[in-house]
Amino acid sequence: xxxxxxxxxxxxxxxxxxxxxxSNVKIDIGEINHELGRRQxxxxxxxxxxxxxxSAEVLSGIRFxxxxxxxxxxxxxxxxxxxxxxNMSCENIFHDEGLSIRSPRPGHADFPGAIKYNQxxxxxxxxxxxxxxxxxxxxxxxxxxxLLKEFGIVVHNRVVSIGGVEDLDVMDKDDSxxxxxxxxxxxxxxxxxxxxxxxxxxxxKEDGDTLGGIVEVYIYNCPVGLGSHxxxxxxxxxxxxxxxMSLQAVKGFEIGAGFETAIKPGSQIHDExxxxxxxxxxxxxxxxxxxxxxxxxxxxxxxxxxxxxxxMKPLQTVDMESKERVAACKERSDVCAVPAAGVIMENIxxxxxxxxxxxxxxxxxxxxxxxxxNNYMTYLGER
Ligand SMILES: Cc1cc2nc3c(=O)[nH]c(=O)nc-3n(C[C@H](O)[C@H](O)[C@H](O)COP(=O)(O)O)c2cc1C
Numbered sequence: 001x002x003x004x005x006x007x008x009x010x011x012x013x014x015x016x017x018x019x020x021x022x023s024n025v026k027i028d029i030g031e032i033n034h035e036l037g038r039r040q041x042x043x044x045x046x047x048x049x050x051x052x053x054x055s056a057e058v059l060s061g062i063r064f065x066x067x068x069x070x071x072x073x074x075x076x077x078x079x080x081x082x083x084x085x086x087n088m089s090c091e092n093i094f095h096d097e098g099l100s101i102r103s104p105r106p107g108h109a110d111f112p113g114a115i116k117y118n119q120x121x122x123x124x125x126x127x128x129x130x131x132x133x134x135x136x137x138x139x140x141x142x143x144x145x146x147l148l149k150e151f152g153i154v155v156h157n158r159v160v161s162i163g164g165v166e167d168l169d170v171m172d173k174d175d176s177x178x179x180x181x182x183x184x185x186x187x188x189x190x191x192x193x194x195x196x197x198x199x200x201x202x203x204x205k206e207d208g209d210t211l212g213g214i215v216e217v218y219i220y221n222c223p224v225g226l227g228s229h230x231x232x233x234x235x236x237x238x239x240x241x242x243x244x245m246s247l248q249a250v251k252g253f254e255i256g257a258g259f260e261t262a263i264k265p266g267s268q269i270h271d272e273x274x275x276x277x278x279x280x281x282x283x284x285x286x287x288x289x290x291x292x293x294x295x296x297x298x299x300x301x302x303x304x305x306x307x308x309x310x311x312m313k314p315l316q317t318v319d320m321e322s323k324e325r326v327a328a329c330k331e332r333s334d335v336c337a338v339p340a341a342g343v344i345m346e347n348i349x350x351x352x353x354x355x356x357x358x359x360x361x362x363x364x365x366x367x368x369x370x371x372x373x374n375n376y377m378t379y380l381g382e383r
Contacts, residue, residue, distance in 0.1 A: 001355045003140050009130035010084040013077040016136040018143065020358065021061070023069030024366040025147050032056045035142035035347055036076065036135060042339030043185040044201040044211070046332050053079075056139055069364055072143065076135045088127070099123065103319045105328040107309025114320065131248040131337070134344045141347020144354035150366060151357065151373060152221045155350045157342035159187040160302065162213035163200045167193045173218065187215075187339040205335045208313025212249070212306045213338035217349050219288070219299035223373075224279075224380060226294040226356040235292025236299075236356060243348045244303050247341065252304030256287025271297075278381070294356075301349075305341045308334050 001021060007014035036054040054076050061072030081088070087095045101122040104110035113125030145155065156178045160167060167188040170177055181189050186197050204211045227236025241253050261269050271281035281297050288299035310333035317328045334340075361376065363369035 001358055003136075005133060005136035007076075007078075007133065007136070008088060008127035009078070009132035010080055010088050010127060011078060012081050012088075013075050014132065014135050015076075016072075016074045016139055018061070018072045018074075018140055021067050021069070021072055021143065021147070022358065022363055022366050022369050023067050025067045025150065026065060027062050027067055027143065027146055028065070029056060029058055029062075031146060032058075032074070032139050032142040035138050035145070035343070038343045039134065039138045039340055039347075041185070042187070042337065042343075043198050044205075044334060044336030044338075045340065046334045054135055074136070074139050076139065078132070101126065101329055102321055103317045103326050103328060105309060106315045106317055107306070120320065129248070131340075131344075134247065137247075137351070138344055138347045141344075141350040144350040145347070147354045147366075148350055148357070150370065151223075153353060153357075154220045155217065155346050155353070156181070156220075157187065157215055157217045157346040158189065159338055159342050160214040160216050162186060162197045162336060162338050163204065163211035165193060165197050165200055185339070187342050201336050205312075208311055210308035210311060210334070211336045211338070212304070212308075213336070214302060214304055215338060215342040215345055216300060216302045217342075217345050219349055219353055222288065222294045222296070222299055222353060223377065224294060224296040225376070226353065226360055227289065227292045229291035229293055236294055236352075237289045237292050239352050239356070240299075240301055240349065243352050244301065244345055247303075247344055247348065249306050249308070249337070249341065250303050251306045253301065254303075255289055255299075255301045257285035258287070258302060261285065279383075299349075299353075303341075303345060305338050308337060 001018065003016050003018035005014065005016050033055055036056060040054060057075045059073040059075055061068055061070050086093065087099050101110065102120065104114060104122055109125050109129035110122040113129060114122050117125065119125060158181045168190040170189060177189060181187055184194055186194050188194050188197065201211060227239065228234040232238060237255050244250055244253050257269060269285050271283045271286050273279060273281055279296060281295065284297045286295065287301060288294055288297040310330060312330055314327040314330055316325055319326050358369065361369050361372040363372055
């Protein structure tokens, strides 16, 4: 499976063409919109999220609620477009110079992008660098989740910390745990921590500052054997790392015990294998992936999200025309987007796993995919 996305943050809308999705998968478009809605929420988001409710318009590839096997194309309108029509026009018309950005904002793609693409107006960079693009990744994930459901594979995320304030970690993450996390404005389990985090976000807002955090993603019921050790670009760990690291603002990635594995001795890190009806590991420090292959345990990865780079108390930068030192410009912006980043990561993970499932089991239709999967599961049971 593959997809391409296109669209600028304040352009007409965002568009995706996804190819390789099997036929006969039941698709509820409401589920896509549900995921798009989750992506817009979270305490600390900017005003734009309240003026826009994203809604997916499926243009092709689905008929009577089922995929056809043909390319699925999706359009998500940017509702703010109405206010930007002239300034984001494809036509060569007059535009408001005041909306041009001549000094690169620290922490954004502005500076290297302007040099690389030979632009003087950094709006021509930021419009595409913006995380608005992630509506498409979320839509691809929402479609993938509906395929994964057929195989009992479920993906969840939780926010581990925001601005250094850590949520309580609960060992047994059952359905009721995930319900609570999903209902939280900051994707956390403990209401007391949530309160503290909200206070920190309010304080950052007051100070003209922003906050980052850490997210964990859990993928349940993945069979042994997704990904491969035989070539670097077939490793499941590498594919997850690439996709997650490509999400705006992600600055760190680890699987399972991750960076902790560098500190502890091997005897405390590697997961002992035992057998009782099926194979299990005593612990899951590997995070469900060994040698780039899923090992049947829950896949777990963690990612660090940096603070939002647009500050209402702006940092210093340089006007690239006059070379004078100036304050970076401020545009309506989030104070904290960590919960939203968690929802996007969850959907990215669903996309990666669905792609791997198709890679391993093949099949043009859901029925063919299931037959191949079931044969493999029978083989697994006999090992
Ligand atoms: C969900 C989400 C929302 C974001 N919202 C904003 C925002 O409102 N303002 C901002 O300056 N950056 C925002 N960012 C971060 C920037 O898009 C990102 O830091 C920037 O494009 C530079 O890319 P890099 O951080 O990956 O190097 C957001 C990121 C995510 C994941």
